[in-house]
Amino acid sequence: MSEKVLVTLRKQKWEVEPGKTARKIMQELDLNPENFLTIRNGELVDDSVKLQAGDTLKLVAVISGGAHAA
Numbered sequence: 603m604s605e606k607v608l609v610t611l612r613k614q615k616w617e618v619e620p621g622k623t624a625r626k627i628m629q630e631l632d633l634n635p636e637n638f639l640t641i642r643n644g645e646l647v648d649d650s651v652k653l654q655a656g657d658t659l660k661l662v663a664v665i666s667g668g669a670h671a672a
Contacts, residue, residue, distance in 0.1 A: 605655035611638075611663075624659055625649040637664055 606617040609627060618627055624640040628649070640649045641660040653659060 607653045607655070607657045607659055609659045609661065611661040618653075620653055620655040620657065623650050623652055627653070627659065628661065633661070638662060639664060 605620070607620050607627070609616045609618055609631070611633070616631060618630070622630075624642070624647070625635045628635045628638060635649050638649075638661040640647055640651070641662060642651060642653065642657055644658075
């Protein structure tokens with residue numbers, strides 16, 4: 603049995619096949635890639651990076667907002 607990629611988002615976890623980009627994995631999980639930062643093995647990476655067997659991918663929701671300009 604081949605090693606998987608472990609994907610985490612808050613308390614949710616998935617094991618997925620390696621060889622796909624982070625963007626493709628998010629799309630397959632019905633997540634909008636524009637709403638998340640991707641952290642592979644503890645390092646912030648672009649969502650176009652291909653994931654390898656044994657990688658961990660942490661998805662962090664992007665929060666935006668701010669005060670109105672006066």
